Amino acid sequence: MSKTMKESLILLINIGVTNPNIENNHSALEKAKEIAKRKIEKMIFLSPKDEIAIMLMGSSVTKNDLNTQHVEEFTDFQIPNWDFVKKCMALERTNHCSNWVEALIAAVEFMEKNVVDVSTRKIILISDFNEDADIISQFQADAIADRLSKGNIKLITISEPSTSLTISRKFLKDVYEKINGQHTTFDKVLSDLKFYTPASKKPCPYYYTLELLDKKIHITSYIKIDIEKFPSWKTESRNNEKFEKKTEYLNRQRVSYSKDEIVKGYKYGETFIPVEKNLEECMSYKSGGKSYKIYGFTNRNNIDLEYLYKSAPHILLPAKESENITKPFYSLVLAMQKTNSVAIVRKVLGNNSSPRMVALFPCIDIPDEPWCLVEIELVFAEDRRVMETRSMKSVMKQLLEEQNEAVDSLINSLMLSDTQDSCEIDGSQYFLPGYVPNPEIQHKWHILSHRVINPDKPLPPMENYLKEILEVPSVKERSKSHLQKIVKLFRLESIDPKKEKNEIKEQDNIQLDNNIDTEESNKIEDIADVESNSYKELEVLSLDTSDIDFDEMALRGARIRFNLSQRRDGVSCGSTGALARAEHIHQHGYSL
Structure with a gap:
């Protein structure tokens, strides 16, 4: 700027x-x-x-x-x-x-x-x-x-x-x-003066050369939307005394190390992979010099909303008002508009900087706006998050016609109208992009001002005019009757998210305990069946005993007898002794 x-x-x-x-x-x-x-x-x-x-x-x-x-x-x-x-x-x-x-x-x-x-x-x-x-x-x-x-x-x-x-x-x-x-x-x-809004500044241009095959067009890029951020906090002494910040490197045992002893790297599991400075340079991708090259075109319908990555679009205009530049630029914009096309561009900001893939959308015939190309950054495969949503077709089929009409009427009552519900705030309309200041930032300014002037008083609540920014009384009033109809036609329940989450956990634990009990009972029944039909098992056993672990078999047999004795007569001395002997054999490696 x-x-x-x-x-x-x-x-x-x-x-x-x-x-x-x-x-x-x-x-x-x-x-x-x-x-x-x-x-x-x-x-x-x-x-x-x-x-x-x-x-x-x-x-x-x-x-x-x-x-x-x-x-x-x-x-x-x-x-x-x-x-x-x-x-x-x-x-x-x-x-x-x-x-x-x-x-x-x-x-x-x-x-x-x-x-x-x-x-x-x-x-x-x-x-x-x-x-x-x-x-x-x-x-x-x-x-x-x-x-x-x-x-x-x-x-x-x-x-x-x-x-x-x-x-x-x-x-x-x-x-x-x-x-x-x-x-x-x-x-x-x-x-x-209600709102703290910075004075408008002339945007700072960025210059590129748009390459399309062997054709080159000099263009200028301007940031269209720049998210306003609250200034960063500063640290000072309460008594306005000077102090210095000091960084210490400590391990888990609180042993201190100097900066020269610290090695950057990556840790995967328990393995640390050190990365020295020369290795880090080798790992970085060499993208070449500054460039702005069109790779191809695609239909505008192929670029879904989910692929539009960045929140700060850029506006592209001809770099100079000369016919050699403006004519090919505006011809390209018009051709893209007529064919409903979007350009896919590889953008490199500077020498060996990370390349970005962006989409250029033609923009013409908008009041108070020049013909231009709107640049929006696209996502790479690693940036995309796939959302698997539940199909609502079965739910929609269960709704009655009267319920569908009630929901449609509610949505229509909440629609904003340019004529009836202008809802002007200081000459600007509510909900129009870029007209309403951020209430959170405005509230922080008020709090800081109050703290300086009244250091010993409690902080005030948010101003009413900030709370009312996103409230539209006329829409609220219009939707009352439709909301009442929704209450009559649908069974509405107030749900506490924390309580619901705890209930789900309790149900999962109960189900897990039931599954464990069922598995244990099934195991005991299987053991009884194995003992009663042991002669059938002996008929199919192989005579080759080279791969049989006799220690494990002895331990398993002792456990079987122990479990059976528990079911029938309680824990008996004989079965307990058998289990103990088997455990002893298994631990000390005695062979049968």
């Missing part, structure tokens, strides 16, 4: 009075403090290299380069930190009067003197804009607009919504018409 320009921001907050004849809205300052808190938190988490300063209008302190009354340079320009958040939350309302025009001029002067580096300059002005006409008439909209334009300063103003256009608001509107500024309301800003 390409780097974005650093931002220099001034938060200009009104904590006083703009018109003594109009009663102040006491909730306005609380909303302003909340906006400042969320904005600074967002900068700390997502753009920590930006700079921010806070100025106050209506302050009891006068501190600015123009000596404008009741305008205070509350903080200097610094990278965002948690002290700024705490200072904003501690602000209190005053009765000192000031106007937003003079405060804005003082803020412009403050920025021009303190911001030297190249950056995006921005002032966020939070006030009620209720100044009298006598005050506003002293200023010229052109002069204010020229001052902002010369300093390349973008102005954003925030206030409560108003049904009437006051003199102060009309003056602000005239300024905006000249500088293309932005005005918004408290509720809109608070809604926008």
